[in-house]
Amino acid sequence: MNFSEVFKLSSQLCRFSPDGKCLASGVQYRLVVRDVNTLQILQLFTCLDQIQHIEWSSDSLFILCAMYKRGIVQVWSLEQPDWHCKIDEGSAGLVASCWSPDGRHILNTTEFHLRITVWSLCTKSVSYIKYPKACQQGIAFTKDGRYMALAERRDCKDYISLFVCSDWQLLRHFDTETQDLAGTEWAPNGCVLAVWDSCLEYKVLLYSLDGRLLSTYCAYEWSLGIKSIAWSPSSQFLAIGSYDEKVRILNHVTWKKITEFEHPVNIASPKIIVYKEVEKSPAVEVEKLTFPPTKKMASSLFSTKSKYEIAQVPVSLHHVKPAVDRANPRIGVGMLAFSSDNCFLATRNDNIPNAIWIWDVQKMKLFVILEQLCPIQLFQWDPRQSRLAICTGNSRVYLWSPAGCVSVQVPVEGDFQVTSLCWHSSGDSLALLSKDNFCMCYLEKEEEDVK
Numbered sequence: 001m002n003f004s005e006v007f008k009l010s011s012q013l014c015r016f017s018p019d020g021k022c023l024a025s026g027v028q029y030r031l032v033v034r035d036v037n038t039l040q041i042l043q044l045f046t047c048l049d050q051i052q053h054i055e056w057s058s059d060s061l062f063i064l065c066a067m068y069k070r071g072i073v074q075v076w077s078l079e080q081p082d083w084h085c086k087i088d089e090g091s092a093g094l095v096a097s098c099w100s101p102d103g104r105h106i107l108n109t110t111e112f113h114l115r116i117t118v119w120s121l122c123t124k125s126v127s128y129i130k131y132p133k134a135c136q137q138g139i140a141f142t143k144d145g146r147y148m149a150l151a152e153r154r155d156c157k158d159y160i161s162l163f164v165c166s167d168w169q170l171l172r173h174f175d176t177e178t179q180d181l182a183g184t185e186w187a188p189n190g191c192v193l194a195v196w197d198s199c200l201e202y203k204v205l206l207y208s209l210d211g212r213l214l215s216t217y218c219a220y221e222w223s224l225g226i227k228s229i230a231w232s233p234s235s236q237f238l239a240i241g242s243y244d245e246k247v248r249i250l251n252h253v254t255w256k257k258i259t260e261f262e263h264p265v266n267i268a269s270p271k272i273i274v275y276k277e278v279e280k281s282p283a284v285e286v287e288k289l290t291f292p293p294t295k296k297m298a299s300s301l302f303s304t305k306s307k308y309e310i311a312q313v314p315v316s317l318h319h320v321k322p323a324v325d326r327a328n329p330r331i332g333v334g335m336l337a338f339s340s341d342n343c344f345l346a347t348r349n350d351n352i353p354n355a356i357w358i359w360d361v362q363k364m365k366l367f368v369i370l371e372q373l374c375p376i377q378l379f380q381w382d383p384r385q386s387r388l389a390i391c392t393g394n395s396r397v398y399l400w401s402p403a404g405c406v407s408v409q410v411p412v413e414g415d416f417q418v419t420s421l422c423w424h425s426s427g428d429s430l431a432l433l434s435k436d437n438f439c440m441c442y443l444e445k446e447e448e449d450v451k
Helices: 295-302
Strands: 014-016 022-027 030-035 041-046 053-056 062-067 072-077 084-088 096-099 105-109 115-120 126-130 139-141 147-154 157-164 169-175 181-186 192-197 204-208 213-217 226-231 237-242 246-251 257-262 273-280 305-310 333-338 344-349 355-360 365-371 378-381 388-391 396-401 404-409 420-423 429-433 437-442
Touching: 014 053, 014 420, 014 429, 022 053, 030 062, 041 072, 053 096, 062 096, 072 105, 126 147, 139 181, 147 181, 181 226, 192 226, 204 237, 226 333, 237 333, 246 333, 305 404, 333 378, 344 378, 355 388, 365 396, 378 420, 388 420
Parallel strands: 273 365
Antiparallel strands: 014 022, 022 030, 030 041, 053 062, 062 072, 072 084, 096 105, 105 115, 115 126, 139 147, 147 157, 157 169, 181 192, 192 204, 204 213, 226 237, 237 246, 246 257, 273 305, 333 344, 344 355, 355 365, 378 388, 388 396, 396 404, 420 429, 429 437
């Protein structure tokens, strides 16, 4: 495993291009585009204000930079660096901006979610979509880029509008049986749209492309409901993480529950492997100590090494007591993701913040638990194989595969705490992000993870 030098970064704005050839990063009001292999700067663009959001077009030819405070979006071209586009929403303001799947239209959401403006880079035409709902996942595109689902709120009722992305014509418009719609997500095959209610009511609705309600799922009533949702890459399973600390798996044939996964604090079964991260300080021979210590000796004196050990069951996992009298309590399954090959599901129960649970999807049972020393900030699957990268806000990156798991110290001088990460599309490298910097981590192809 090799690491690059450290580069400056603002607001964790670091994105690989879809074709995997470039890496864009935001540094204050500058957009820096680097070659992925050499990390040499290919283009340097200067924006009108501090960049708050960057996004590549689907064909990797354009980059969108949004400056929400100013209500401005600037678009830059890699093929023609002299060309650029500026979109000013004026007094309407700007709270969100994204590309359409064709990479030639930009969707801007104005303040107070009054409307969405669709700007065409080709014809310079403008279209307006009214009544977008203010929710976390209000816009969803199918994977093939043909259709867009938009959550709407009008007359105190929730609706879904389906648009054809090629000409922005309305395909279907229907109301949903939700009290307060919280999000929408297409199945990867683009045939089914999942719509779910706010956490105050447990309800998942599944719609077909023609607007028919295929099924409604409700696990329980009169308690906090859904916290997270994830489709399997095959579209066969829908995983629903809830505030009751369980994940329920629905199948794509009947949309009924196949099984549910629990996240108990105490692990008693000897069949479950629990990898526990432990820190050990290196042994220093007292006779060889000098004063003042050499630089090498000083670093070894204060450095700690981390590794995984298999814990003896029964194991009691570290947990926190949630403040149930406050909004958004730290309880329930807040993170879940299927591996790209559909073999595993990784979950985190927010009141057991240091543990990742990895489930075998084929056998529908728990495969392994990893318990870290620090709370998990983020985990992400390798886009090509069953390999999970984890960061916990310290100077290490962790990798798990069915062969085992490994803890790697990021060999960077100074304070580099990995708070986020993202995989390159090849699965051969990772971008590791701290608050103000980023570096690349290169994995050797034949490298096998070991305990």
